[in-house]
Amino acid sequence: MNTMTENSTVGYVTDDGRQIGGTIMEMKNITLRFGGVVAIENISFDIHEGEIRAIIGPNGAGKSSMLNVISGFYHPQEGEVWFNGQKRPSMKPFEVAALGIARTFQNIALFKGMSTLDNIMTGRLTKMKAGMLSQAIWWGKAAREEEEHRQKVEEIIDFLEIQAIRKTPVGRLPYGLQKRVELGRALAAEPKLLLLDEPMAGMNVEEKEDMSRFILDVNDEFGTTIALIEHDMGVVMDISDRVVVMDYGKKIGDGTPAEVLANKEVIDAYLGVSHD
Amino acid sequence: MLYREAGDFKTSYAKDNQTFPIKFDRVAYYILLVVAFGVVPFIINDYWANAVIVPFLIYAIATIGLNILIGYCGQLSLGTGGFMAVGAFASYKLMTAFPEVSIIIHILLAGGITALVGMAFGLPSLRIKGFYLAVATLAAQFFLVWLFNRVPWFYNNSASGQISAPERSVFGINVTGPHVDAWAQYMICLVFVFASAWLARNLTRGTMGRSWMAIRDMDIAAEIIGVNPLKAKLTAFGVSSFFIGIAGALLFTVYLGAAEVGEAFGISKSFLVLFMVIIGGLGSIFGSFAGAAFMVLLPVLLKNILVGALNWPTDLAAHFQLLIVGALIIAFLILEPHGLAQLWRVAKEKLRLWPFPH
Numbered sequence: 008m009n010t011m012t013e014n015s016t017v018g019y020v021t022d023d024g025r026q027i028g029g030t031i032m033e034m035k036n037i038t039l040r041f042g043g044v045v046a047i048e049n050i051s052f053d054i055h056e057g058e059i060r061a062i063i064g065p066n067g068a069g070k071s072s073m074l075n076v077i078s079g080f081y082h083p084q085e086g087e088v089w090f091n092g093q094k095r096p097s098m099k100p101f102e103v104a105a106l107g108i109a110r111t112f113q114n115i116a117l118f119k120g121m122s123t124l125d126n127i128m129t130g131r132l133t134k135m136k137a138g139m140l141s142q143a144i145w146w147g148k149a150a151r152e153e154e155e156h157r158q159k160v161e162e163i164i165d166f167l168e169i170q171a172i173r174k175t176p177v178g179r180l181p182y183g184l185q186k187r188v189e190l191g192r193a194l195a196a197e198p199k200l201l202l203l204d205e206p207m208a209g210m211n212v213e214e215k216e217d218m219s220r221f222i223l224d225v226n227d228e229f230g231t232t233i234a235l236i237e238h239d240m241g242v243v244m245d246i247s248d249r250v251v252v253m254d255y256g257k258k259i260g261d262g263t264p265a266e267v268l269a270n271k272e273v274i275d276a277y278l279g280v281s282h283d
Numbered sequence: 284m285l286y287r288e289a290g291d292f293k294t295s296y297a298k299d300n301q302t303f304p305i306k307f308d309r310v311a312y313y314i315l316l317v318v319a320f321g322v323v324p325f326i327i328n329d330y331w332a333n334a335v336i337v338p339f340l341i342y343a344i345a346t347i348g349l350n351i352l353i354g355y356c357g358q359l360s361l362g363t364g365g366f367m368a369v370g371a372f373a374s375y376k377l378m379t380a381f382p383e384v385s386i387i388i389h390i391l392l393a394g395g396i397t398a399l400v401g402m403a404f405g406l407p408s409l410r411i412k413g414f415y416l417a418v419a420t421l422a423a424q425f426f427l428v429w430l431f432n433r434v435p436w437f438y439n440n441s442a443s444g445q446i447s448a449p450e451r452s453v454f455g456i457n458v459t460g461p462h463v464d465a466w467a468q469y470m471i472c473l474v475f476v477f478a479s480a481w482l483a484r485n486l487t488r489g490t491m492g493r494s495w496m497a498i499r500d501m502d503i504a505a506e507i508i509g510v511n512p513l514k515a516k517l518t519a520f521g522v523s524s525f526f527i528g529i530a531g532a533l534l535f536t537v538y539l540g541a542a543e544v545g546e547a548f549g550i551s552k553s554f555l556v557l558f559m560v561i562i563g564g565l566g567s568i569f570g571s572f573a574g575a576a577f578m579v580l581l582p583v584l585l586k587n588i589l590v591g592a593l594n595w596p597t598d599l600a601a602h603f604q605l606l607i608v609g610a611l612i613i614a615f616l617i618l619e620p621h622g623l624a625q626l627w628r629v630a631k632e633k634l635r636l637w638p639f640p641h
Contacts, residue, residue, distance in 0.1 A: 078507055104509035116507075118500035120566065121493070129493045133509035137490065139518065145485040150297070153489060157296040192508065 018055060021248050022263075028056030030089075031232050032077070032200055037086035039072055046072040047083065048256045054200065059226055060234045061243045064253035065276060070236045071113060073253070074202050077234070078110050079103035091199070105133050109193040110202035113236075115185045119178035123188050126177055127163060130195030131156045160195055166228075167191050167221060183214040190221060194229070201225070203235040207242060215239065219246055244268070252276070302484055319473060324466040332465035333538075339579040340472040341533045344479045346559040346571040348526030353557075354565035355487055356519035357499030358408050362401075362420035364552035365427030366524050368544050369397045370531030372437050375446040378536070379439055386451040386458060390475070390532045397528020398521040400427075405520025409513055424553055431544040447541035459536045468537050475533060479526050484568050486522060495519050496566070527556075562615060564624025573623035581608055 018027045032054040039047040047069045054060045062070045075081045076088065079100040088095045090106060098106075109130070118126050135156060137149035164170055167187050172180060177188055186206065193201055206222065207215045219242055225231050237243050243250060244264040252260035252267055254276040260267045267273055293299040303309040327336065345367060352358050373393035378386065404423040408416050431437050438446045450460030457463045458471045486492055494515045497505035506512055535542045542548070555578060563574020582604055589600035619626050 080503075080507075100503075100506040101509050101511050104507060110507055112504065116501050116504035118497050118504070120500050121496050125493055125496070129497050129505075129510075130508055132490060132494060132497075135490045139486075139491060142489040142491050143482050143485050145489070149485075149489055153300065154296045157300070161296075196508070 018057075021058075025057070025248075027058045027248065030054070031056040031091060032234075033089040034073075034076075035087040035089065037073070037076060037083045037088070039069075039076060039081055039083040045256050047076070049086075050253070050256075050258045051086075052251045052258065052261055054232060054234055055249075056232055057226070057230055058232060058248040059222070059246055060232075061247035061250045062234065062236050062253060063238070063240070063243055063250060064259075067255075068253040069256040070253055071204060074110065074204050074234070074236060077103075077200075077202060078108060104196065107196070107199035108202065109196040109198035109200075111186075111189045111193050111204060111206060113204040113208060115182075115189055117177045117185055117189055117192070120176065122174050122176055123169060123180070123191075124160065124164070124173045126188055127160045127191045127195045128156065130192040131160065133196060159197075163191050163194050166194075166224070183210060183217070186210070186214075186218065187221070190218075190225075194225060194231075197229075198231060201231050201233045203233065203237075205236050205238065207237060207239055215242060222246060300488070302488075316477075319477075324470055327465050327469050329465045332469050334583050335579060337468050337472055337538050339576055340469075340476045341530050341538055342556065342559060342579060343476055343572050343575040344533070345527050345530035345556045346563060346575045347479055347483045347568060348523045348530065349556050350560045350563070350565065350567070350571045351483060351487065351495070351526070352519050352523035353560055354567065354570075355492060355499065356495040356516065356523075358405070358516060358519060359413060359417040360420040360523075361417050361550070361553045361557065362404060362423035362427070363527055363556045364548045364550055365424040366397050366401055366527045367531030367534060367552060368427055368431055368548035369400045369524075370394060370528030371535035371542060371548065372431050372446065372544070373397065373528065374532035374536055375448070376437065376439075378449055378451065382449065385453065386536065387453060390529055390536070393532040394525040394529040397531065398525040401524020401527070402517050402521045405517055405524075408516045408520065421550075421553075424550055428544050428548060431548075443543075445541055445543045446535065448536040448539075451536070459540065461540070463537075471537060472533055475529060479529065480568055480572075483522075483526065487568070491515075491518060499566075558612060562612065562622055564622025567622070567624035569627065570622050570624030573627070577623065581611065 018029055020026055030053045033051075034053070035051050037047055037050050038045070050069075050073070062073060064070050072081060076083050079098045079102065082097050090108070095103075095106075118129065121129070135152055137147075137152045141147050141149040164173060167190065169184065169187055169191065172184060172188075177185055180188065190203075190206065193203075203222070207218050210218065222233060222235070223246055226233055235247070247264060249262060250260070250264055250267045251258060252270070252273045254272075259272040259276055260270040262270075293304065298304070301309075303312050323336075345363065349360065349363055352360050370393045373396040374386075374389050377384070377389040377392055381389075404420060407419045411419060432444065435441075435444075438444055448459045450462065451458060453467075453471065456467050458467050487495070494505065494510040495518075497508065497510050498512060498515045498519075502512060505515070531548065535547070539547060559574035559578045560571065561574070562577055563572070564570025585604045585607055586600060589595045589603060590597055595603070
């Protein structure tokens with residue numbers, strides 16, 4: 008059992024004996040409104056380095072909005088986002104990407120006209136620095152860089168076991184594989200923090216098992232911190248270290264899966280409250 | 284069987300990444316280069332150069348340019364004619380202002396100036412997309428033609444409002460003006476085409492090309508991955524306009540010799556190049572060549588058949604020629620919406636196995 012206190016910067020040890028580092032990201036009193044609608048109301052939580060952090064909640068609870076705040080699509084009216092011990096100023100999504108935050112989308116957002124290889128190569132964009140001139144004549148840095156990064160991308164392709172579809176346009180791939188390619192594209196950036204928006208939505212049991220395995224392997228092999236939104240409670244309870252529960256834009260629970268499951272408010276939100 | 288891939292293994296990523304990974308293609312490409320540079324200049328005559336090959340080469344450059352913008356970056360533009368006019372007028376002003384500088388440099392500079400103009404008109408693309416952007420670039424088309432008509436400085440105050448290319452030579456050989464050989468016209472265009480295609484291919488296969496295609500396919504995801512949309516769209520407008528400007532400069536200096544802006548670079552030119560891009564195939568350098576060849580060759584071919592073989596009166600043939608070209612474009616787009624490049628890809632797939640069924 009962990010001995011961590013809230014907002015601590017020291018790590019903790021998980022049930023299965025993994026050492027988790029200090030806080031990598033901290034959301035402080037985030038409030039996000041769209042006109043009169045309050046999507047997120049005064050929510051704070053933290054993500055520790057190396058852990059798998061799940062955000063759960065019923066539909067419309069504000070989970071995806073929270074992910075969009077982290078990745079820079081939405082700018083909250085109130086509250087602060089801290090990353091790597093620094094307060095993050097208001098940033099555009101591509102600047103957030105350069106900080107080392109990558110993500111996947113609820114509805115697959117791959118580049119349909121490009122091959123698997125090109126999709127994952129695009130994920131390494133923030134790491135490739137060759138100038139336009141060098142690229143135009145394909146000499147020196149551009150050509151060298153292309154080969155180095157291809158090497159890295161091939162490692163990811165091997166890791167995700169998608170060697171056979173390397174050159175296939177992703178539009179032609181089945182759903183489960185597309186999800187995997189999207190994970191590969193996010194991994195290619197070698198992110199410090201990986202955000203997964205419903206990585207298992209619409210999958211059958213085997214595909215869910217595959218995806219869970221990949222998520223655990225990513226965390227284990229690369230030490231990547233992962234924050235994920237998921238509806239399948241079985242999966243969430245199995246793979247995540249700590250869980251945030253949201254309902255109607257508010258945080259109603261935060262803790263280990265066991266703690267969250269025992270929380271009365273969480274049970275009420277999921278199963279409904281009896282009114283007698 | 285004719286088109287063999289079997290046994291053609293790659294042992295390095297560089298080899299796997301080359302433009303023509305299949306040996307058969309590579310050999311065909313080298314043969315084509317040898318013929319284009321080593322054989323054609325000796326057999327080309329005035330008719331072939333003026334009616335077919337030189338316009339084909341020049342439009343191929345413009346098509347590559349527009350294909351980068353539309354096919355690779357997904358930004359619709361109807362301002363091609365206007366941007367070609369910028370290239371033409373820039374080269375004219377440079378040639379008359381600095382007669383001692385080589386025309387090659389002038390044409391490159393004209394491309395550079397067009398790139399800047401294109402980037403300026405590409406700024407709205409950050410806010411508007413699709414058809415709305417097309418309308419914004421249409422405004423560029425009309426504005427630029429109006430500008431070159433109304434401001435006499437651009438045509439050096441000539442009474443007719445026309446610009447005409449002064450005589451210039453490269454290595455002592457005339458390439459512009461009235462005393463120019465067909466092979467010299469051909470060679471200067473060919474060099475520019477070769478360089479343009481090579482540069483375009485390199486740009487589209489690297490980081491820059493991938494960020495363009497990412498913006499085209501899914502702009503939100505592109506941004507989350509780290510593509511700066513401002514940079515990607517403006518570089519696409521810049522590079523695209525650079526090639527279009529060079530095409531405009533060549534069209535005016537080498538091919539037309541004299542031009543009146545509304546006539547030579549009107550809206551119909553924008554559509555002609557757009558048709559070439561769509562018929563050739565979006566997002567394909569080969570398609571750019573195929574589309575340009577199709578649109579240049581087809582009218583010439585029809586004219587030869589209708590007037591030459593069937594002895595129709597010229598005016599009737601000219602009208603029917605428009606009808607047939609239009610009908611063919613529609614028929615073609617219904618049958619193969621992805622253009623000649625896709626047709627070529629399908630043919631290659633079939634050729635891998637031919638004549639065996641499996």
